[in-house]
Amino acid sequence: MADIYIGLMSGTSADSIDCATLDLSSKDIKVLDCRNFEMPKDLRKDVIQSSQFKKIEKELIDNLDFRMAEVLVETVKKIIDELNIEVEDVKAIGSHGQTIKHEPKSETPYTLQIGDPQKISNDLKIRTVGNFRYDDIKAGGEGAPLTPVFHKIVFGEDKKKKVIVNIGGITNITALDHTEVIGFDTGPGNCLMDCWSRENNVGNYDDKGSWASSGTINQSLLETMMDDDYFSRKYPKSTGPDYFNHKWIKDNIAKSDNKISPEDVQATLLQITVLSLIESIDLLNLSKETIYLCGGGVHNEFLCNEITKQSKAKVNTTLDLGIDPDYVEAICFAWLAKQRIQNINFNLNKITGSKGEVYLGRIYEPSK
Numbered sequence: 001m002a003d004i005y006i007g008l009m010s011g012t013s014a015d016s017i018d019c020a021t022l023d024l025s026s027k028d029i030k031v032l033d034c035r036n037f038e039m040p041k042d043l044r045k046d047v048i049q050s051s052q053f054k055k056i057e058k059e060l061i062d063n064l065d066f067r068m069a070e071v072l073v074e075t076v077k078k079i080i081d082e083l084n085i086e087v088e089d090v091k092a093i094g095s096h097g098q099t100i101k102h103e104p105k106s107e108t109p110y111t112l113q114i115g116d117p118q119k120i121s122n123d124l125k126i127r128t129v130g131n132f133r134y135d136d137i138k139a140g141g142e143g144a145p146l147t148p149v150f151h152k153i154v155f156g157e158d159k160k161k162k163v164i165v166n167i168g169g170i171t172n173i174t175a176l177d178h179t180e181v182i183g184f185d186t187g188p189g190n191c192l193m194d195c196w197s198r199e200n201n202v203g204n205y206d207d208k209g210s211w212a213s214s215g216t217i218n219q220s221l222l223e224t225m226m227d228d229d230y231f232s233r234k235y236p237k238s239t240g241p242d243y244f245n246h247k248w249i250k251d252n253i254a255k256s257d258n259k260i261s262p263e264d265v266q267a268t269l270l271q272i273t274v275l276s277l278i279e280s281i282d283l284l285n286l287s288k289e290t291i292y293l294c295g296g297g298v299h300n301e302f303l304c305n306e307i308t309k310q311s312k313a314k315v316n317t318t319l320d321l322g323i324d325p326d327y328v329e330a331i332c333f334a335w336l337a338k339q340r341i342q343n344i345n346f347n348l349n350k351i352t353g354s355k356g357e358v359y360l361g362r363i364y365e366p367s368k
Helices: 041-052 058-082 117-124 134-138 148-155 191-199 207-213 219-226 246-256 262-283 301-310 328-341
Strands: 004-010 016-023 030-038 090-103 110-114 128-130 162-167 170-176 181-188 291-294 315-317 362-364
Touching (some): 058 110, 090 328, 110 134, 117 362, 148 328, 207 262, 207 301, 219 262, 301 315
Parallel strands (some): 162 291, 291 315
Antiparallel strands (some): 004 016, 090 110, 128 362
C-alpha cells in the first residue's frame, strides 16, 4: 500500500501553486506527479500588495488566510481526482503556505504564511503539516531557508561538494559538503525584477529576461544597491519581498540618479541577483564547484547566462541530479511532512541559526 504525501508550495512571486505527489512508503523518494496551478488573479494581486505593506491589519490577514486555504483545498481535490488517489492513502499534506511577511530580525521575530493549515485539514479530512518555520524562529533561528536539510538528503549522498541555488522571489544557496551543510538567502532572486516589470507594465515578470537584456547596467545605481547592509551581513541570514520591494528600488534610485531609464534599472536589478549570489559562492570558497539551479529563475535565460558568464563554476540545473528544478521545493515540503509526522527533528544551527534541534512544521488533524 502506498504512503502518499502531497507537497504544496507557493513562492514569493505568488504566481502559482506548485504541487508534488510522492510515494514515501520506502526510504526512496518516489515522485508520482508534479504539476502547477495558476493562482487566482485577485488573490495574487492582494498577496503582492499586502506583502509590500509595512503593517497589515488582522482582518486582512484572516481574509487572505481563508482565501489561500480555499485555493489550496481545491488544488488538492483536483490532484486526488486526476491521479485517481484513494484519500485514505494520503498520509499527510505538507503545505508551506504563501509568505506575506518575514521579519526574523525585528524586536519580536516573526514570519507570516497564509493558507490556514487547519482549514485545509478540516475540508479535506487529511492530516496537514504547516507552519514549518514557527518552531525554528522560537528557537532563535531565522525560520528560513529550510530546504537545505532536504538538499542534503537528495543531492548530498555522493559526498561531493556542490552548490544548490534556488532562485525564486528570493535566492537561497545550499553549500553541500560531506562535513556540514550551510544555507542562507543571498538576496533577491526574481522579486525586484518582477516588481519593476509590473510597475512598468511589462508584465508580471520579465519573460526570459529579454527586457533586462535590452538595458545597460547603471554602475552608480548598482553600487548604491549593493551597499545595502543585507549583502554584507554574515550568515545565517534570510530575507523576503517585504524587504526587497518597490520602495527599496525607489529609495535606491533616489539616492543614485533619478534619470535612469526603466530598462537600465531592470538590467541593474538582474545584476544585483547575479552579484549577490556570486559573492556568496566566493565567500564559501565554492567558486570551483558545480552550481545546480532550481526555482522559477531557471526560466530567465538572460539571468542564467549572466550567472554562467560571471562565475568560474560550471552551471547546471537540478535536472542533472534527477529532480525537476520547478518542483524541488514542493517535493521538499511533502518530504518534510513525513519527517514531522515521524517526529524527526533537525539541527539548523548552521542554516538558520536556531539553537538545538527543532521540529519543522506543526501537525493539524481534521476536526471531528
